[in-house]
Amino acid sequence: MSKTKLSLLFLAMATVVIVGSAYSGGQQEVTVSTRGQVVAVENAFIKVDYDLARGIYSATDKRNSSVCITEAFTSIGVLNSSEPGFKHTWQSDTAKDTLGTGKILRITSSKAGLPAIILEITLYADKKFIVLAAGMDNKTGYPIQLKSIHPINAKAFAGLDLDADFRMLDGNGGGDVTFGKPGAKRSLVIGGLTYRDFEKFARASKNSKGAAAAGQDYLSIDLWSDDPVGKLVDPGSRYVPNDKYFVNFAEDNPFAALEEYGLALRAAQAIKLNVYDFPSVCLWYVSVEEYGGGPAINDSTGAVWEIEQAAQRGFLKYSPVAIRLVPDNYNVNNEQGWWDDAHFQKLGEASLIIGPHYKPPYETTKKWGEAITARGGIPLLYVQTARRSEDYCLQFPGHLLFNSPFVRFTRQPEGREIWWYRDSIPLWGYDFTDPDFIRHMREVYANFKSGGIRGLMYDYPSTGWAFDGGFEDKYATTASAYRNIFRLAYEGLGDNCLLDERNLGRGSDVTLGLVASQRVWGDTDRINPAMLTRCGLRWYKNRVVVSYDMDAKNPFHCVPDNLDGVRSMFTMAYLVSGRLLLGASFSRMTDEQLFVLSRAFPYHSASKSARPVDAFSGGDLPRVYDFEVNPQWHQVTFLNTAYDSSEWKKAGDGSALEPLGKPIAATVGVDLGKDSASDGLGLSSAKKYYVYDFWNEKLLGVFQGGARLEQQLRPGEARMMSVHEVETNPQYISTNRHIMQGYVDMPRCEWDGNKKELRGTSKVIGGETYKVIIALNGWKPKAANATGAKSKIRLIDEKAGLAELSLDRTQNGDTDWTVTFDR
Numbered sequence: 100m101s102k103t104k105l106s107l108l109f110l111a112m113a114t115v116v117i118v119g120s121a122y123s124g125g126q127q128e129v130t131v132s133t134r135g136q137v138v139a140v141e142n143a144f145i146k147v148d149y150d151l152a153r154g155i156y157s158a159t160d161k162r163n164s165s166v167c168i169t170e171a172f173t174s175i176g177v178l179n180s181s182e183p184g185f186k187h188t189w190q191s192d193t194a195k196d197t198l199g200t201g202k203i204l205r206i207t208s209s210k211a212g213l214p215a216i217i218l219e220i221t222l223y224a225d226k227k228f229i230v231l232a233a234g235m236d237n238k239t240g241y242p243i244q245l246k247s248i249h250p251i252n253a254k255a256f257a258g259l260d261l262d263a264d265f266r267m268l269d270g271n272g273g274g275d276v277t278f279g280k281p282g283a284k285r286s287l288v289i290g291g292l293t294y295r296d297f298e299k300f301a302r303a304s305k306n307s308k309g310a311a312a313a314g315q316d317y318l319s320i321d322l323w324s325d326d327p328v329g330k331l332v333d334p335g336s337r338y339v340p341n342d343k344y345f346v347n348f349a350e351d352n353p354f355a356a357l358e359e360y361g362l363a364l365r366a367a368q369a370i371k372l373n374v375y376d377f378p379s380v381c382l383w384y385v386s387v388e389e390y391g392g393g394p395a396i397n398d399s400t401g402a403v404w405e406i407e408q409a410a411q412r413g414f415l416k417y418s419p420v421a422i423r424l425v426p427d428n429y430n431v432n433n434e435q436g437w438w439d440d441a442h443f444q445k446l447g448e449a450s451l452i453i454g455p456h457y458k459p460p461y462e463t464t465k466k467w468g469e470a471i472t473a474r475g476g477i478p479l480l481y482v483q484t485a486r487r488s489e490d491y492c493l494q495f496p497g498h499l500l501f502n503s504p505f506v507r508f509t510r511q512p513e514g515r516e517i518w519w520y521r522d523s524i525p526l527w528g529y530d531f532t533d534p535d536f537i538r539h540m541r542e543v544y545a546n547f548k549s550g551g552i553r554g555l556m557y558d559y560p561s562t563g564w565a566f567d568g569g570f571e572d573k574y575a576t577t578a579s580a581y582r583n584i585f586r587l588a589y590e591g592l593g594d595n596c597l598l599d600e601r602n603l604g605r606g607s608d609v610t611l612g613l614v615a616s617q618r619v620w621g622d623t624d625r626i627n628p629a630m631l632t633r634c635g636l637r638w639y640k641n642r643v644v645v646s647y648d649m650d651a652k653n654p655f656h657c658v659p660d661n662l663d664g665v666r667s668m669f670t671m672a673y674l675v676s677g678r679l680l681l682g683a684s685f686s687r688m689t690d691e692q693l694f695v696l697s698r699a700f701p702y703h704s705a706s707k708s709a710r711p712v713d714a715f716s717g718g719d720l721p722r723v724y725d726f727e728v729n730p731q732w733h734q735v736t737f738l739n740t741a742y743d744s745s746e747w748k749k750a751g752d753g754s755a756l757e758p759l760g761k762p763i764a765a766t767v768g769v770d771l772g773k774d775s776a777s778d779g780l781g782l783s784s785a786k787k788y789y790v791y792d793f794w795n796e797k798l799l800g801v802f803q804g805g806a807r808l809e810q811q812l813r814p815g816e817a818r819m820m821s822v823h824e825v826e827t828n829p830q831y832i833s834t835n836r837h838i839m840q841g842y843v844d845m846p847r848c849e850w851d852g853n854k855k856e857l858r859g860t861s862k863v864i865g866g867e868t869y870k871v872i873i874a875l876n877g878w879k880p881k882a883a884n885a886t887g888a889k890s891k892i893r894l895i896d897e898k899a900g901l902a903e904l905s906l907d908r909t910q911n912g913d914t915d916w917t918v919t920f921d922r
Contacts, residue, residue: 129202129222131191138189140204140220144227144349147204147220151187154180154208156220158229160349167287167348169317171253173208173218175235176245180208180216197366198230199223207236214238214332217339218250228347228363230292231322234339237332246329248297249321250344255287257317261305266715268353268636270608284715284776285348286356289322292343292367294609296576297324299344322346326576327566343367352776354639354710361639365706368612370644373597375616375678376701377418379479380405383425384651384682386451390624391653391682395453397425399443399467400460406476408685412693416864416911418700421477421597423556423680424467426456435483436491436498436529438543440464468550479597480547481556484584485528485563492528498536500527500569509567528562531583532572544591554597554615555588578609585613599648599678608644616646616678624653624682626668627757628720628740629747634675635721638708646677653682654692659762659815665692666794667738667817669699670838674709674724674736674817677702698793698838709736712769716778723769725780728842731824733780735790739812741765761814768809771802771822780822787825789874791833792818793840798832798872798899801825826850829857829878829902829920835870836862845871846913857918863888865910875900878920885916892918 129142136152141161149156158168172181180187185208194201201223208216215236222229233250237243270290291299302321322344332338345363350356364370382401385391396405402422409420426434426443434442434456443457443464461467464480471478492504500506506527530536547555557563563584566577575583588598600610602617610617620630626649634647641647652672657664672679679699688696711721726734744760771788773779782788784805792799799820802808812818821840823832828850836844848859855878863869869888872895873880880902883892888908895903906914 128224129200131202131204138204138206140191140202140222142201142222142224142226145222145229147222147229149187149189149204149206149220151189151206154182154185154187156206158346158348162349167256168251168346169254169257171251173206173216173233174247174249174252175214175216175233176243176247178210178213178216180206180218185210185216194221194223197369198363199226201226209236209238212239214243217337219339226363227349228288228345228359230367231344231346232339232342234337235332236337237334240334242334243332244329245332245338246327247323247325248340248342249323251289251346252321252323253319255303255318255320255348256285257315259285259316261316261318265305266353267303268714270637270640284351284353286351286353287318287320288345288347288350288356288360289320290345290360291324291608292345292364293341294368294578294582294611295342296330296340296579297326297342298578298607298609299324299342326578328568328570328575328577330576331574352774353715354775357639361643362706364608364611364640364644368644370612371594372642372644372646372706373595373615374642374702374704375421375597375646376704377421377477378679378681378696378700379421379423379477380409380681380684381423381425381651383423383427383448383451383481384624384653384680385684386453390651390656391684392655392687394684394686395451396684397451398447398453398455399424399457399462401453402467402478403461403470403474405684405686406471406474409476410474412685412688414685414693414697415475416866417697419475419477420685421479421553422471423479423481424456425481425556427481427483427558431488432490433486433488435486436488436495438482439546464546464550464552466550468547468552472551477553478551479554479556480552481558483562484557484560485531485565486559487526487528487562492526495536495539498529498533498539500530500565500567502530502569502571506567506569527565527567527569530565530569530571530580531563531587532570532575532580534571537587540587541591544588548592552592553595554592554599556599556601556618557585558601560584560601582609582613585610589613608640611644614645616648618648618650620650621756622650624651625656625658625757626652626671627658628738629756629758631671631675631738632711632720635709635711635724636714638675638710641675641708642677643706643708647675648678648680649676651680651682654688654696655683657815658758662691662695663813663816665695667815669695670736670794670817670819671738673699673702673838674726677708698836700837701843703839703843709734710775712775712780713778715776722767723778725769725775726839726842733782733822734839734842735769735780735808735820735822737767737769737810737812737816737818737820739765739767739814739816741814763814764812766809766811767818768807770807772805782822783824789821789823789825789832791821791823791840791872793821793833793838794819796835798896798901823874825874825876827876828852829876829880829918830874831857831859831871832874833872834861835868835872836864841871844869855920857920858916860913860915861906863906863908863912863914865908865912869906869914871904871906871916873902873904873918875902875920878922881919881921883916883918885914887912888914888916890916 206218219232231250382397386395386397468478597615709724709726712723720740724736742760746759770779772784782804790799833840883890
């Protein structure tokens with residue numbers, strides 16, 4: 100059995116072959132119809148039948164008329180729609196929202212003396228997925244505390260062979276994954292879609308009867324909301340929360356199915372994701388000897404000094420740099436709760452022996468924040484979510500849960516960090532639904548905003564997960580109160596803010612739409628294959644609804660401890676996450692390390708991450724990643740995850756932390772022409788493709804689209820390659836500016852056949868030669884020119900037919916260039 104949060108992908112080889120991935124016939128609108136005791140809602144892809152006599156429903160894939168969901172029922176609390184005695188009625192409404200236009204089939208299941216169960220099934224005209232919502236109509240004379248809602252508990256894929264090529268992938272912000280074997284696949288994606296009052300969960304168990312009972316296999320699936328406090332529903336009131344669910348079985352390709360889910364999450368919650376296209380420096384990591392190695396600069400003067408170091412080292416010409424000041428004090432009386440200049444001026448972290456966090460001449464948030472901004476940086480701060488400061492709690496008991504500073508929590512939180520209570524008794528903290536505390540927090544954020552503070556890290560977020568309740572707002576749930584922590588910050592700092600949630604343990608997406616990033620690993624300044632896998636297998640959400648944060652990265656702590664290790668660290672951080680936090684000062688990094696770092700910035704802002712191509716091949720750790728720029732251009736990365744030992748250092752919960760062996764050389768490959776659902780790139784076997792290696796600066800060859808690309812990788816190496824379809828005219832195939840080889844640094848490049856010119860626009864860095872590698876394809880370069888820059892074209896490999904365009908200018912700037920050719 101697998102129980103996991105947010106989304107599950109289930110893959111199995113079917114006993115029949117299903118041809119095609121879309122239905123091209125049938126109606127293009129959503130219709131609702133009845134036949135006897137069955138009411139149906141359907142579009143071109145899906146039909147859902149609700150049996151009004153039995154209180155259950157089924158769903159059919161119209162591409163092949165296969166019934167994929169059967170015996171589905173809905174429950175709220177202990178009430179179940181399939182139980183005898185319920186009367187089921189229906190009505191239909193029009194759906195028109197950010198997902199599109201369609202129909203809502205609303206089922207009400209009523210029984211005398213009980214609250215009615217409400218189920219809403221929505222289909223959209225051009226979508227392959229089902230959206231579910233559920234709630235209740237409290238027809239009783241008493242209030243109800245609703246803690247759980249199950250819109251679907253059902254069988255899936257009944258009759259298919261679930262023992263062949265079966266695979267499950269969870270969707271936690273931080274969690275484990277399992278792998279199966281490659282093969283033809285059917286896919287099912289279920290998960291949360293919108294978040295307001297509840298967290299979402301999914302469970303699946305494979306009921307495989309084996310060869311002796313062929314045709315009796317099925318998946319048991321359950322998708323639900325749960326909250327430890329629950330929602331108060333008054334007598335006579337109707338409650339269907341804006342907490343919706345996603346079901347998709349009509350897309351066989353697991354990559355396409357999950358990417359559709361990610362985009363639906365984004366659209367349903369109208370998420371405007373603020374991106375970290377710059378690196379951030381964490382002053383706490385820098386200051387701790389075992390991590391950054393110093394200097395101890397975790398204060399306001401150190402923050403200004405660090406951005407000056409970034410400027411002196413020349414990095415700001417590539418990207419801005421964010422500086423995160425970390426006011427963490429672990430005394431009983433600390434900065435948490437107060438979050439004001441007065442306490443930042445008095446308190447610091449004693450273990451670092453650097454004094455208070457705010458010091459003259461930057462002794463206020465406004466002063467140090469503006470000083471960072473004036474020097475080309477971005478100021479960030481740090482808070483410990485709802486961790487108590489005892490002096491604040493005693494002075495303002497009305498701001499606390501239960502309006503008391505002396506209420507203990509009733510149990511140990513499940514799956515959430517509790518160690519912050521190590522130096523104090525386990526007492527509940529701040530109430531983020533209390534009007535007076537909310538006013539206080541608005542003042543806190545107004546002060547932060549006055550200094551231009553762009554973002555905050557929320558550490559120990561479990562301190563804000565108030566599972567015992569005690570809210571001033573009696574209608575609040577644990578999830579809605581937790582979400583309010585981030586909503587207040589989002590509103591207070593502005594909708595361009597960068598909120599970072601340390602999201603460990605069970606993982607949760609309840610803050611989507613408010614946070615810009617989620618941290619998915621414990622304290623670390625290293626990188627390893629397990630960490631990369633955790634993020635890489637959630638590519639469909641990364642940079643789409645949230646950016647994953649793997650915590651700090653220190654180029655002095657690479658494995659292997661050489662140039663390949665540094666390249667791998669920054670290449671893979673770019674590829675699988677959406678935010679890079681540095682754990683070393685710019686003052687300490689070598690020129691070589693800074694150069695490698697500069698090749699990864701800025702991060703791209705598009706809502707897309709590289710696919711882990713071999714995620715469903717049966718290996719433990721993906722080694723091939725594909726970022727498709729367009730069908731003719733792919734950025735492909737091979738990652739060497741091989742070690743000389745299979746042993747891993749484990750965390751207390753048994754999860755893998757880091758390999759115990761040493762990295763070794765290994766061969767990594769991919770079939771260029773295989774479909775992406777079969778671990779390939781999906782290139783055309785009738786065409787040829789250039790493959791150019793960025794870090795090793797060489798053409799790896801011209802490959803037929805149906806060939807296999809294999810490379811012998813050095814220990815720990817990440818090899819970034821640009822794959823371009825061969826054209827009949829001169830074409831560019833790489834640049835030296837950025838690891839994405841033109842995707843980020845060359846917004847335009849086109850061939851003019853009439854003038855026999857290759858024209859482009861490149862983002863050239865002042866004082867650094869910008870190079871464009873051009874495949875000649877039988878043509879000869881004649882001349883090159885550029886606006887605002889010196890240009891030069893030269894032949895670099897006559898046999899391979901490669902030329903190099905170089906551009907030089909004194910200042911940064913977009914540079915238009917042209918290279919003319921003849922035969």
